[in-house]
Every structure is written in C-alpha cells, then in structure tokens.
Amino acid sequence: MTILVTGGAGFIGSNFVYYELNKHPEDRVVCLDALTYAGNLESLEEAMKNPQFRFVRGDITDRAAVEKLFEEERPEIVVNFAAESHVDRSVEDPGLFIRTNVLGTQTMMDASRKYGVKRYHQVSTDEVYGDLPLDRPDLFFTEETHLHTSSPYSASKAGADLLVLAYARTFGLPVSITRCSNNYGPYHFPEKLIPLMITRALADESLPVYGNGLNVRDWLYVEDHCAAIDLVMRRGREGEVYNVGGHNERTNLDVVKTVLRELGKPESLITYVKDRPGHDRRYAIDPTKIHNELGWLPETTFDEGIHRTVQWYLDHQDWWKHILAGEYQNYYEHMYGNR
Ligand code: NAD
Numbered sequence: 001m002t003i004l005v006t007g008g009a010g011f012i013g014s015n016f017v018y019y020e021l022n023k024h025p026e027d028r029v030v031c032l033d034a035l036t037y038a039g040n041l042e043s044l045e046e047a048m049k050n051p052q053f054r055f056v057r058g059d060i061t062d063r064a065a066v067e068k069l070f071e072e073e074r075p076e077i078v079v080n081f082a083a084e085s086h087v088d089r090s091v092e093d094p095g096l097f098i099r100t101n102v103l104g105t106q107t108m109m110d111a112s113r114k115y116g117v118k119r120y121h122q123v124s125t126d127e128v129y130g131d132l133p134l135d136r137p138d139l140f141f142t143e144e145t146h147l148h149t150s151s152p153y154s155a156s157k158a159g160a161d162l163l164v165l166a167y168a169r170t171f172g173l174p175v176s177i178t179r180c181s182n183n184y185g186p187y188h189f190p191e192k193l194i195p196l197m198i199t200r201a202l203a204d205e206s207l208p209v210y211g212n213g214l215n216v217r218d219w220l221y222v223e224d225h226c227a228a229i230d231l232v233m234r235r236g237r238e239g240e241v242y243n244v245g246g247h248n249e250r251t252n253l254d255v256v257k258t259v260l261r262e263l264g265k266p267e268s269l270i271t272y273v274k275d276r277p278g279h280d281r282r283y284a285i286d287p288t289k290i291h292n293e294l295g296w297l298p299e300t301t302f303d304e305g306i307h308r309t310v311q312w313y314l315d316h317q318d319w320w321k322h323i324l325a326g327e328y329q330n331y332y333e334h335m336y337g338n339r
C-alpha cells in the first residue's frame, strides 16, 4: 500500500514517516512537502536511505503538481500534516494560514476524490475548540465540544475541518480527523515552547515566558500522536473525529522549570514578556473515544518524554544550530526584540 504524507519534513510529519516505515515496512511512504521555513530535509536523512520512501518537493495548493503526484503514485491513504502551524506567526500573516491550511486541504481532498483514495486523514488540533477556563478543571474537550477558535491559525484549522466533514457528506469522501493536543519530541522547530526553551537555556540565554506563565497545555509525546493517527487512518470509522491527548496538563511555567531541571540550568533564566494576543488559557483533551474504539493510550510519561527530548537536542546540536544560524535570527528579533 502507498501512503501519501504531506508536510512530512516538519516536526510531527517526519516523526510519522519514521513511525510508518518502522511499523509497516511493507508499505510505501511518499512525502509531499514544500520545504517552507518549517520543513527540513535533514529531518528525513535516514528515511531517504529507505527504498520504501520517496520525497517530493511541492506545494499542497498547487493543483497540477498534486494531481501529477496522485497520477504517479495512486496512494491508498492520504495523511495531511502540511500546514502553517505556529499561532504567533498567524497573528503576523493570517492570509498565509488560510491559503495553506484551508485551500491546501481542499486541493488535497479534490485529488483524493478524483483518484478514489481509500482514506483521506486530516491532522487537526485541539485548538479548534478554543480554550477552557483555568478554574474549571472538571471541563475537557470532547468530540462534541463546539468549535470556538481564538487565533487565525486555529480558525484556519477549524475551517479545514469543516470542509473535510462537508466533503464526506456531500461527495462521500472517506475521511477521518484527529484533533490532538500539544506535541513535543525530536525534530520540533525551535520557535515552539519546549525546543525554544531547550536551545536557549543551553546557550544560557533568557527564556521568554508569555504573560504570567500560568496558561495550561496538555502535552503528548510525538510518537504517541503518530500511533494514534496510524490507528485512526487504518481502523478508525469513516467520517469520524477522534480527540487525541494524554491527560497531561501543565502550566507553561511548570514545563519551563522541568526543562531547566533536566538541563541543570538555573530558574533565573526565566523572564516574563508581553502576552500573546488572544492567548488561549487552557487546553485539555478527553481521549475516551479513541481509547474505547481503538484501544489507544499514550505510552510515554511526561518525565520520560522530556528526558528523551532534551537528550535528543543534546545529541543533535547540528540539526538545530543550522536552523538558528539562518532566517531564524530575524524571526526571533522581530517577535521578541521589543517584547
Ligand atoms: P510544522 O510547522 O513543524 O511542519 C509543517 C510542514 O508542512 C513543514 O514541513 C512545511 O514545509 C510543510 N508545509 C507548509 N506549507 C506547505 C504547503 N503549502 N505545501 C506543502 N507542505 C507545506 O508543523 P507540525 O507541528 O509538525 O504540525 C503538523 C500538523 O499537525 C499541522 O497540521 C498542525 O496543525 C497539526 N498539529 C500540530 C500539533 C503540535 O503540537 N505541533 C498538535 C496538533 C496538531
């Protein structure tokens, strides 16, 4: 079977490519990725050596290129990871998020219809549900929670989700959607909280915590997310949404302190900076459905996952130093310079 993975040179996509090649060595994995700032061929170096893997550079909004690839590969399963994924960047340039996340999803689904794929799987996010109050620990996002977005990023992901469900109902496209909480692990671009804090702490630089640091995220080790997607795209019910999360809620401050402890660095590196506009307070997933229907449970505890992640960044300094040496410096200055 051939699986087409879009966005496979990004954080979760590259982890997913390795997960599939290891777990299902009989399947072929084709990666379509535009190699934006977030895409990195160094993350796929090992995969490139595997004859079951093919990398194709291309944009998911480029209809002709997408159709040409479907014509060549005739994938049975399409998994759409490709997206603009960073909330802060969506505040700077909402249009790019609409283009990639909504129009790109439409293009991938049109091709999936035309070539009759067995499953189109959309990788979505818990951010489509908006946020929960900090003083109601009894509340969780279920698949029935209303969509209620806060940022251009989450609105573009919710728009894509609605389009996916519309293609299922109107055209009978066999779809599924997973909505996952915050991931962390290897190959995570250092604009996001955990890798940003690891790489800056290693250089003894200040650690910019937004607002009072008490916003809560529900952290999941990336491999557990990959396992969930693999189960849903192969065995999940058609037309269904599955929430994915590990009941692992932490304040941002708690996460940053854990990283510092793991690195043996002082908490005095923490600095409080101006808050993100529209900053979601708390995310918390109820994963009962995927557990009951598909037996999925997270396998990696936060302590173990953070330990492995920090070790990965220590062992792969070239990977992130190459990123930090490029356009990233302008990004950091622009976003944090006057904060
Ligand atoms: P990422 O930003 O690390 O990677 C995105 C990848 O998509 C990059 O390789 C980039 O080059 C590629 N891409 C961007 N625009 C493209 C285009 N027009 N055509 C082809 N490729 C393009 O993102 P990530 O954190 O790995 O997230 C992957 C997916 O998972 C996204 O859809 C995101 O919304 C979703 N998600 C992420 C998280 C998380 O915690 N990171 C949690 C839940 C869901």
Ligand code: DAU
Pocket (backbone or CB within 6 Å): 085, 086, 087, 088, 124, 125, 126, 127, 180, 181, 182, 183, 191, 192, 193, 194, 196, 208, 209, 210, 211, 213, 215, 216, 217, 252, 276, 283
């Ligand atoms: O919940 C899933 C989502 O998780 C995904 O859909 C997104 O693609 C992914 O980027 C992530 O979104 P967040 O906005 O939660 O992740 P981020 O790492 O940007 O921020 C996590 C928290 O840390 C958030 O409350 C903001 C805060 N933060 C972030 C950065 C980058 C800081 O305090 N300082 C920072 O420098």
